[in-house]
Amino acid sequence: YCIGGYSIGGTLAYEIANRLTAMGKNVELLMLLSPAGDPRWLRESLLRSQRMQPASRGPLQRMLSLARKRLVMSSRRVSNRVLRVKERVQCSRYFLTRRPLPSRLIWTHMQPIYARALKQYTLARYPGDTIIVYESMRSVQEWIESVDGTCHVLPPVPIRHMDFLEEAYTHLWLEEFVSPLCTGSGLAVGAGEQDEVEAMPGTGEVVSGGLGTG
Numbered sequence: 001y002c003i004g005g006y007s008i009g010g011t012l013a014y015e016i017a018n019r020l021t022a023m024g025k026n027v028e029l030l031m032l033l034s035p036a037g038d039p040r041w042l043r044e045s046l047l048r049s050q051r052m053q054p055a056s057r058g059p060l061q062r063m064l065s066l067a068r069k070r071l072v073m074s075s076r077r078v079s080n081r082v083l084r085v086k087e088r089v090q091c092s093r094y095f096l097t098r099r100p101l102p103s104r105l106i107w108t109h110m111q112p113i114y115a116r117a118l119k120q121y122t123l124a125r126y127p128g129d130t131i132i133v134y135e136s137m138r139s140v141q142e143w144i145e146s147v148d149g150t151c152h153v154l155p156p157v158p159i160r161h162m163d164f165l166e167e168a169y170t171h172l173w174l175e176e177f178v179s180p181l182c183t184g185s186g187l188a189v190g191a192g193e194q195d196e197v198e199a200m201p202g203t204g205e206v207v208s209g210g211l212g213t214g
Contacts, residue, residue: 001027004177006164008114010035011121014143018126030130031177034164035143036118084112133173135161 001020005013010032017030087108094101101109123142129149134140136156144151157164157172164173 001025002029002031003027004031004033005035006033007161008036009033011118014123014126017128018124021127027128030126030128032130032132032134032140032143033173033177034134034138034161035132035140036114084108088112131177133157133177135159135164137161 001017003013003017003020005011013030014032014035017027020027087105091101091105091109094105123146125146125148127148129151130143130147131152131154132140132143133154134156136158138161140153144153154173154176157169159169159172163169
């Protein structure tokens with residue numbers, strides 16, 4: 001099997017690969033495209049922002065800057081909640097009249113269900129080989145640390161999560177992401193030829209990398 005998925009589909013693919021492996025099936029490669037389900041995303045974002053603060057700033061300035069960022073994130077969460085309430089009202093109108101949801105409201109209806117499930121979700125260890133593509137604003141460290149096989153992490157893509165599948169941006173990740181499917185040889189073919197990072201199994205420690213990995 002060669003399994004892959006995007007966003008919440010990446011989380012499902014991870015679980016399916018784990019189940020198949022536990023059943024004794026051979027999962028040659030698991031490919032995760034900006035997988036959802038990392039409960040440490042907000043904390044990692046704040047810590048990364050803190051690390052990027054200029055060393056010349058004093059402790060008080062760095063603390064104030066971090067506090068401002070926390071306030072902005074909190075404001076965004078509040079505004080998003082208000083927007084979700086409005087969208088749920090729109091969905092309820094279709095349910096009450098027994099009409100199918102239009103495509104623009106399907107994710108609006110499903111996203112809170114996924115969000116509640118992800119709050120209770122804990123990554124199990126995965127023994128196989130994995131390739132990960134992700135956007136620069138999202139942390140995948142927990143995924144890397146949960147993989148016991150070879151884990152290739154491509155350089156972060158500088159776009160928003162919801163833009164990954166937009167036609168204008170697919171060239172940033174598509175060729176590297178699907179190349180193992182073309183070769184039929186998993187991560188064994190072309191290893192080291194791409195601008196990617198190889199992580200130590202189960203630790204996430206980077207042992208090799210290409211251009212653009214920072």
